Amino acid sequence: MEIIHSFFTAWGGLAIAILGGAIAAALCCAGSARGCGTAGEAGTGLLSEDPSQFGKVMIIQVIPGTQGLYGFVIWFVVIAKLALLGGSPLQPTIEQGLQLACACLPMAIAGGISAPAQGRVAAGTVNLLAKKPNDWFKGIMLCAVVEFYAILGLLASFLMISSINIG
Amino acid sequence: MAIVKMKRLRLLAIRDQRDELLRELMLLGCVEVSEPPTDGTDETFARLTAADGSELLRSRANQTTLMNAVKLLDRYAPAKSKLMQPPPETTLQVLLDDSGLQEDLELAEKIHSLDERIRRISADESREHLFIESLSPWRDLALPLECKGTQTAAAILGAVPAATDTAALDAAAASVTDMAQLFTVSEDKEQKYLLLVCRKEERDDVLSALRPLNFSTASVGDNCTGTAKENIAAAGERIAQMEEEKKSIEAQIAAEAGHRDELKLRIDTYSTVIARAEAASRLMCTDSTFYCEGWVPEEDEKRLTETLSKYACAWETEEVEREDEAAPIKLKNNPVTRPFTMVTEMYNLPSYNGIDPNPWLMPTFSLFFGIMFADLGYGLILLIGGLLLKFKFKAKGGLGYMGGMAIPVGISCMIFGLITGTFFGDIIPQVQGFFTGVDPDSVKIFSLIDPLKDPMTVLIICLGIGVVHLLLGVAISGYMQIRDGHPMDALWDSGSIFLLFIGIALMALKVTPIVLIISIVVLIYAQGRGAASIGGKIGSGLYGLYSVVTGWFGDILSYSRLMALMLAGTVVAKVFNSLGAMTGNIVAFIVIFLLGHALNIGLNLIGTFVHTSRLEYLEFFGKWYREGGRKFQPLAINTKYYNIAKN
Numbered sequence: 001m002e003i004i005h006s007f008f009t010a011w012g013g014l015a016i017a018i019l020g021g022a023i024a025a026a027l028c029c030a031g032s033a034r035g036c037g038t039a040g041e042a043g044t045g046l047l048s049e050d051p052s053q054f055g056k057v058m059i060i061q062v063i064p065g066t067q068g069l070y071g072f073v074i075w076f077v078v079i080a081k082l083a084l085l086g087g088s089p090l091q092p093t094i095e096q097g098l099q100l101a102c103a104c105l106p107m108a109i110a111g112g113i114s115a116p117a118q119g120r121v122a123a124g125t126v127n128l129l130a131k132k133p134n135d136w137f138k139g140i141m142l143c144a145v146v147e148f149y150a151i152l153g154l155l156a157s158f159l160m161i162s163s164i165n166i167g
Numbered sequence: 168m169a170i171v172k173m174k175r176l177r178l179l180a181i182r183d184q185r186d187e188l189l190r191e192l193m194l195l196g197c198v199e200v201s202e203p204p205t206d207g208t209d210e211t212f213a214r215l216t217a218a219d220g221s222e223l224l225r226s227r228a229n230q231t232t233l234m235n236a237v238k239l240l241d242r243y244a245p246a247k248s249k250l251m252q253p254p255p256e257t258t259l260q261v262l263l264d265d266s267g268l269q270e271d272l273e274l275a276e277k278i279h280s281l282d283e284r285i286r287r288i289s290a291d292e293s294r295e296h297l298f299i300e301s302l303s304p305w306r307d308l309a310l311p312l313e314c315k316g317t318q319t320a321a322a323i324l325g326a327v328p329a330a331t332d333t334a335a336l337d338a339a340a341a342s343v344t345d346m347a348q349l350f351t352v353s354e355d356k357e358q359k360y361l362l363l364v365c366r367k368e369e370r371d372d373v374l375s376a377l378r379p380l381n382f383s384t385a386s387v388g389d390n391c392t393g394t395a396k397e398n399i400a401a402a403g404e405r406i407a408q409m410e411e412e413k414k415s416i417e418a419q420i421a422a423e424a425g426h427r428d429e430l431k432l433r434i435d436t437y438s439t440v441i442a443r444a445e446a447a448s449r450l451m452c453t454d455s456t457f458y459c460e461g462w463v464p465e466e467d468e469k470r471l472t473e474t475l476s477k478y479a480c481a482w483e484t485e486e487v488e489r490e491d492e493a494a495p496i497k498l499k500n501n502p503v504t505r506p507f508t509m510v511t512e513m514y515n516l517p518s519y520n521g522i523d524p525n526p527w528l529m530p531t532f533s534l535f536f537g538i539m540f541a542d543l544g545y546g547l548i549l550l551i552g553g554l555l556l557k558f559k560f561k562a563k564g565g566l567g568y569m570g571g572m573a574i575p576v577g578i579s580c581m582i583f584g585l586i587t588g589t590f591f592g593d594i595i596p597q598v599q600g601f602f603t604g605v606d607p608d609s610v611k612i613f614s615l616i617d618p619l620k621d622p623m624t625v626l627i628i629c630l631g632i633g634v635v636h637l638l639l640g641v642a643i644s645g646y647m648q649i650r651d652g653h654p655m656d657a658l659w660d661s662g663s664i665f666l667l668f669i670g671i672a673l674m675a676l677k678v679t680p681i682v683l684i685i686s687i688v689v690l691i692y693a694q695g696r697g698a699a700s701i702g703g704k705i706g707s708g709l710y711g712l713y714s715v716v717t718g719w720f721g722d723i724l725s726y727s728r729l730m731a732l733m734l735a736g737t738v739v740a741k742v743f744n745s746l747g748a749m750t751g752n753i754v755a756f757i758v759i760f761l762l763g764h765a766l767n768i769g770l771n772l773i774g775t776f777v778h779t780s781r782l783e784y785l786e787f788f789g790k791w792y793r794e795g796g797r798k799f800q801p802l803a804i805n806t807k808y809y810n811i812a813k814n
Contacts, residue, residue, distance in 0.1 A: 065768055073742045080745065144777040149771070151735045151774070158738050159622060 012091055013097030014082065020108075021078030022100025024157065027112030028071020028102025035064025035119025042123035046130045053129060056136060058123050063143045067115035074107040077161050092166045103160035119145040124134040168622040170523050171464045175473075175487055175801035178459040180480030185450070185457055189443045191474050196281055196803030197467035199495055200446040201460055204295030215451040215458065223444035229272055230437035236275035236431050239282050243417050244424035251574030253561040255428070256812040262804070267685045268544060271433045274426055274467070281420050285413055292409045302402075304353050304360040304396035305387055312391045312398065321370045323363040325377075325384045329750065336361070336380055343376045344369045360385070370506070432810040439804055440620055446802045462495055462799065477529075489520040489651075504529045506571025514784050514794065521793035522647060522777065528783060531636055533783055537579025538629065539732035539775040541618075542740065544591040546580025549573045561810065587733070588614025591764055592740025597748045601756065607748070620735055633726030633786070637719070638668065638806045647791065664715070666690075690715060722786045727780050738769045740764065 043057040078100060082089050092100065125139030176198060193199045203217065283326075305312070305324065316322045327336065332353060340363075342348040343399070347365035354360065361382070365373045374384070391398050451458045468484060475482055487494050496516045498508055507528040510655055542545070556562045556570025564776055577714075584590060596610035618625045638725060645661030648654070667690055670683030694711020695704035743763025747756040803813065 052326045069739070073739060076742055076746065085749070101558070133381055141774060141777045143778075147770075147774055148731075148778065154738065155734050157733055158734075162619065 008094060010091075013094045016094065016097035017020035017078060017082055017092055017100040018084070020104035021075040021102075022098075022110070024078070024104040024108040025075035027070045028106040028115065031112035031115030031133040032068030032071075034124070035067070035115035035122065036061055036118035038116065039064055039126065042126035042135035045163075046126050049130070053133070056129055057126060059075050060122050060129065060136075060140065060143075063122050063140070063147070064115045064119040066109035066147060067150045071107060071111045072148055073154065074104055074157050074161070077158060078104065081161060081164075081166060091105075096130045096164065096166050100161060100165050100166075103107075103157055103164060105157070106153040106160075107157035110156075111150050114146055114150045114153070116141055121146055170517060170519065170521065171498055171499050171795075171799075173462050173487060173497070173519070174465050174468060174484040174495040175494075176459075176461045176463045176480040176482065176484050178461070178475070179456060180459070180478060182455050182457050184478055184480075185447065186443070188478055188480070189446055190447075191477075193443055193802050193804060194472060195437065195467070196801050197463055197471060198580060199462045199801045201448050201462060201493075202449055203451045203458070203460060207384060207648065211465050215453060217448070217451060220444075220448045222400050223448050223760050225440065226437055226440045230434055230441060232272065232275045233430050233434045233437065235276045237427060237434065239278050239420060240424055240427050241429070244427075246419035246424070249442030253559070254563070254808060255811045257432060257435075257809045258812050259804075262432070262809065263439060264808070264812065265436060265440070265708045267429075268433060268436065269428060271426075274423065275430060276421055278420055281416050285416050288409050288413050288416075292405060292406055293415075294407075295406050299399050299402050302395045302399050303389065304355065304358075306353070306399060306435055308352050308362065308395055310362070311394050313393075314389060316364075316367065320364055321367045323365075323370070323383050323384055324352075325361050325363055325386050326358045327361065327380060327382050329356060329358055331359060331380055333359070336377060336382065337800055339376045339380055340365070343372045343585075347373050379566075382534055394490055408729060411776065435806040435809050436802065442802055442805065464497055464799070473645060487519075491519060492795075494519040495799035497799035498525060500525050502571070506568040507532060509565060509572065510783065511569035511779060512798075513780070514788065514792075514797055516794065516796035518793045518795045520651070521796070522791075524788070524792060525585065526575070527639070527643070528786075531639075531787065532572075532779055533575040533579040534632070535729060535779045536576045536775055537581075537583045538632075538729045539778060540580045540736060540771055541587050541733050542589045542591065542736065543581050543584030543608075544589075544594070544764075545736075545771075546577045546582075546584050548768065549580055550575075550577030553577055562801060563810070579659055586615045586688060587613040587618050587737070588742070591760070592744045594744050594760070597744040601748045602752075607745070618730070618737060622734060624741060625733065626727055629729035630723055632729070633723050633782075634668070635727070636782070637663065637722055637790060640787045641665070644791035647793070659689075659696060663690045663693040667715075683736075687712065714801055722789075725786055728782070732771070732775055732778055736767060736775075739770075743767065775809075 025085050039061045042103045046053055047057055079085060081100070082092070121139070125136060125143060129136040129138040176315035187325025188377075192200075203215075272528065287569070304326075307325075310322060314322060336349050340349060346369065347363065350362040350364070352362055354358045361379075363373065374382070387395070393401075449459075463484060496519060498511070498516075500508065504525040507525045510528055510532060511524050512515070537546070540549075550573065553570045553573025553576075556566060556573065560570075562570050590612075593607065595612055598606035599605065599610050600607035616624060630788065641661045641664050645657040648657035648660065663686065666682070666686040670680075670686040672682045674680050691705070691712050693708075694715065695706070698704045698707045740763075741761060747759035747763070748757070750756060798813075
């Protein structure tokens with residue numbers, strides 16, 4: 001018990017903080033991969049009929065990819081805060097580590113769930129592009145509506161992380 | 168800056184002059200020819216005949232032929248197009264000159280028939296490929312395909328599933344007769360291909376013995392002579408020939424690429440022919456006269472009079488009521504506000520008794536876009552892009568509108584970039600830190616407010632801007648009610664809201680709560696004044712108060728997205744900058760900078776456009792906008808490929 005306690009007080013804060021950043025990056029990237037997958041699947045269907053639409057299909061496919069980027073941003077902010085990449089990381093207390101990990105949650109959850117949802121809208125946009133090529137941009141705008149909530153998640157996480165002091 | 172006043176036009180003219188007159192009207196470009204009143208109730212109209220629509224159909228078909236020909240040319244001889252070129256110019260005479268149309272049509276037909284030949288050859292080619300595929304298992308069979316046996320022996324080709332054991336087959340054949348032999352010719356993943364030789368009279372017995380083992384006879388190369396190998400080689404030669412022929416036809420099509428611009432010009436010429444034919448199909452005719460109904464903007468009436476007086480015709484124009492829903496909508500704007508028609512049209516045009524929203528959209532749309540996209544560098548890119556689109560590439564249509572919008576919007580982004588001290592995020596401190604080694608956070612940049620350090624202030628400012636925006640909408644709504652002769656409604660509906668906000672302001676400044684209390688009473692009365700009984704008035708008044716308060720609460724909070732998108736863009740930009748600086752390598756820094764900011768700009772442009780539009784459509788238009796107008800579509804010259812040179 002003593003050993004566990006001393007271990008956690010010595011190293012636990014840093015690990016928990018890293019766990020938070022890792023979850024944000026992992027869930028967001030996984031969600032984005034699913035979203036891009038759905039959109040890309042619909043895209044190949046259209047391309048098999050009309051390969052000249054490749055440029056637009058690619059734009060549509062990368063739209064659900066932004067959540068992964070946002071998750072990566074949060075991960076980066078966390079490890080920059082911990083000075084992890086410099087080789088001599090800071091040693092946050094367990095409380096601070098937990099605070100950082102909790103602050104990562106809005107991004108992790110909002111990103112991981114919104115990306116597949118956005119992927120479905122993007123797949124619908126591919127259909128729109130196939131049937132009404134002139135109106136495809138309206139589909140993009142519908143995708144942007146889903147994007148907004150990932151942005152809010154990013155902001156919530158970012159503002160919390162940047163106001164936590166580690167010393 | 169307003170909805171143009173329309174007049175209804177009725178015109179009677181000589182039928183022989185129809186085409187000439189329509190041509191003149193098209194050059195004027197200010198008359199919309201509307202559908203004739205043919206509901207059958209008016210006997211006089213019932214006796215007239217609608218114009219013959221066959222020319223319209225023919226012209227459309229011809230234009231499609233030309234368009235397809237251009238597409239084919241683009242496929243076989245891709246044009247070397249420079250990115251973003253202004254469209255070529257032509258003169259009216261050239262555009263409207265239809266003397267060469269027939270020749271160009273014939274050229275288009277020729278390109279079509281060449282393409283048709285290529286397609287037929289391709290079909291033949293794939294048939295040959297199938298033939299080769301069907302023969303390839305028998306490639307090693309030295310027996311000519313037409314040989315079905317000798318006088319006494321039968322040679323039968325067949326196949327079994329690949330998993331079948333050949334020993335079992337041999338055993339099955341041997342159980343019937345010892346005068347049968349199976350040879351394996353080849354095998355692939357699915358099947359084994361076999362040659363069965365047996366005596367003719369035992370043929371059926373052997374086959375029925377083999378059938379339980381899934382032996383099926385194969386008919387290979389019917390009507391072929393020679394071995395499979397020879398046939399495959401011959402087919403290969405035929406394919407090579409076809410390829411040759413296809414290439415020569417493709418070269419023939421590509422040789423016509425020099426006529427591409429001419430064909431494009433003719434497509435535009437046909438657009439004008441179709442426009443006239445469409446107008447003509449809406450005319451009502453007798454043997455010698457025709458009748459035309461339509462709309463003309465009041466401001467163009469004089470020009471129309473000048474033109475019409477040259478012809479033997481009778482016409483009248485009639486003023487229309489503001490409430491007339493049939494009147495089409497033409498928005499008149501100056502060059503600064505005109506591009507925002509795109510935003511208006513994406514929602515819905517105003518109704519004829521509504522108000523042109525463009526003058527209000529221009530400042531508010533730019534303001535919101537600027538707040539959300541606040542960055543000096545990003546704004547500069549938008550501004551340059553807008554200027555290039557408008558003045559260098561002379562873009563038309565949607566792209567032209569975007570260019571026009573990008574100029575005020577870009578300036579607004581630059582202003583807010585200065586206020587928040589962002590230039591490509593925090594690239595200035597990062598670069599300074601990169602070269603001098605100082606901590607980028609310690610570098611001071613001029614800014615009035617840092618949104619990342621003080622988001623609360625930004626939020627409150629954004630919500631305040633929202634209140635002003637919404638109250639502007641209420642004011643416009645009040646103005647419309649006064650204009651339409653309902654000043655009391657304006658006072659109760661709009662005035663009560665203003666009183667409420669004055670009350671809230673006085674309360675917040677700790678001056679007096681009385682105005683707020685009065686305003687709430689006034690609001691309850693205003694909301695409930697439509698009900699019949701006293702109880703109804705109180706009930707619907709209270710309910711109205713509740714919905715006003717919750718509605719306004721939601722509407723105002725919605726403006727928090729201004730802050731959210733502003734911060735999001737900055738955060739992502741900053742992360743890319745520090746990622747780049749962290750590499751410690753100048754090349755990597757530049758690459759990450761370029762890629763990261765390109766991505767950030769692309770994402771944020773779409774997001775910002777959507778959310779700016781949303782604030783305008785849902786919050787602002789919801790307070791006052793009367794929509795539902797039909798776009799004024801005059802008979803005019805609309806070209807796709809060419810711009811018309813002025814004189």
